[in-house]
Amino acid sequence: MTGAQVRAARSEDAEAMAHVHVDSWRETYRGVMPDRVLDDPGMLEMRRRFWATVLADPRFEGTTAVAEENGRIVGIALAGPSPNAEEDGAAQLYVLYLLHGHHGSGLGRGLLDAVLDDERPATLWVADPNPRAQAFYRKAGFTADGEEKVEDGVRELRMIRPAGGASRVSGAPGRG
Template sequence: MSDWQVVPLEPKYVYSMSECHIACWREAYQGLVPQHVLDAFDVDRRAAAWGKILFEYPGRIRVAVLDDGTVIGFAGSGDNLEESPTTEYELSALYVRAAYHGTGVAQALMDEVLPETGDVALWVFEENPRARAFYQKYGFEPDGERRVEAFSPALQVRMVRRALTG
């Protein structure tokens, strides 16, 4: 049995999830996101933002927590909220601490948040081959769309998974 479980995000996990979020960005995006952006992340501000998201979009986020309540990963999905969505659903976030890569945490989070029916889109850094390969394992393929990421000059590509059933 693992020492972690996947549960819905609750207020008691928001601060730890914010610490996890910042740590994941710093672990995964060195060289992709300017260092000053990574250094500027603040846990209290991130927690306030996630608290607002939890309130506005209840049920969208799942967290992987250790037995002691420490968040080691999280994922979020729901209706695609883009201005002109090309899919019904969106995987808006998937982050797992580097120490837990390859342990099944990411798979468990994906299993919890991805819908069984309907097309799903996500955005991933173009220069992040590890993440792109991971998403391809789950049936996501680039659809040709690109955009500049909001916090940096890095390009993102959209990947889409067509409905598995229904």
């Protein structure tokens, strides 16, 4: 893709990140997530506040990224310590969304690599069914560990990746 890049998110990106978050949810989760959630008229403002708060929080510095194409934000990612980080030292991928027209472009992998350190174990939750996302994460070295939860009526599977897991996957560069 011409003019495509992944970079660290900045505070002035909050508005565009909120739009990508909402638009990608509506593209990806229609039929999986309840329509009342996807069509909530307050969702965009809620996501705008969320991103403004995250981007102002020094705890997320270096773990928030955007994918841009020709100056337009088309993807977002956010990682941070897992809820069990004190025990397992793992990072957790909390957000990785790319507008539908950019799936398969390599920007998703760029976002993942920008927010997760390959030398640290990582975890994430992925909607089920969402075979495309699950295949993407498997290719990046994640495997389902059998844990499940349901949030907002959506079944989610936990996937984990050991430290160095991405660099052991054929063709996947490490961050070292």
